[in-house]
Amino acid sequence: MESFWTQMDWHTGLQLLIDLVLVALLAGLFLSRRRGGSEEELRSLLGTFEGIVSETKTLADEFEKNLQQRAELIQHILGLLDEKLEKAKDTLDRLDTKPGRTESRPAPPSQRKDTASILRLARSGLSAEEIALATQRPVGEVELILSLDRLARPRDPQGAKKP
Structure with missing residues (x-):
C-alpha cells in the first residue's frame, strides 16, 4: 500500500x-x-x-x-x-571517410617533451609531488602520465613489468 x-x-x-x-x-x-x-x-x-x-x-x-x-x-x-x-x-x-585521416593524432612536441621529462624524473626515483614541482605541472597530471606509462609498458612472462 x-x-x-x-x-x-x-x-x-x-x-x-x-x-x-x-x-x-x-x-x-x-x-x-x-x-x-x-x-x-x-x-x-x-x-x-x-x-x-x-x-x-x-x-x-x-x-x-x-x-x-x-x-x-x-x-x-x-x-x-x-x-x-x-x-x-x-x-x-x-x-x-576523409582521406588521410589517422586514428589518433600525435601529441605536440611540447607535450612529448614534458611527458619524457616526467617519466625520466620518475625513473630517477622522485615522487609525483616532487616531479610536479620540478616540471611546474599539476600533481594530477603527473600521476596520470605515470599511470598511463605503467599501463603501456609490456609485462615480462613472470607478470612483472619491464622497466
Whole structure:
C-alpha cells in the first residue's frame, strides 16, 4: 500500500479526493431519503452532486487536452532529435571517410617533451609531488602520465613489468 501512495501523482490524488466527495454526497443523499429529509434538502444535495459531476467532467476534459498537447510536444521534440542524430551520423561518416585521416593524432612536441621529462624524473626515483614541482605541472597530471606509462609498458612472462 505504501508504494501506491509514493507513486501517486497529483492528478490521481485529485481524482481520489473527488471520488471520496462523491461517495460522501451519495451517502448523505441516501441518509436524507431514509430519515425523511425535506424536499429542499434533497434538492440542495442533488444540486451539489450535479455541480461536482460537472466540475469533474470539466477537469477530465482539460486533463485530456493537456495530455494531448504534451504528446504533440514530445513528438515534435523527438522529431528534432532524430534530425540532429541523422546529421551527427552523416558528419561522423564524412569524417571517417576523409582521406588521410589517422586514428589518433600525435601529441605536440611540447607535450612529448614534458611527458619524457616526467617519466625520466620518475625513473630517477622522485615522487609525483616532487616531479610536479620540478616540471611546474599539476600533481594530477603527473600521476596520470605515470599511470598511463605503467599501463603501456609490456609485462615480462613472470607478470612483472619491464622497466
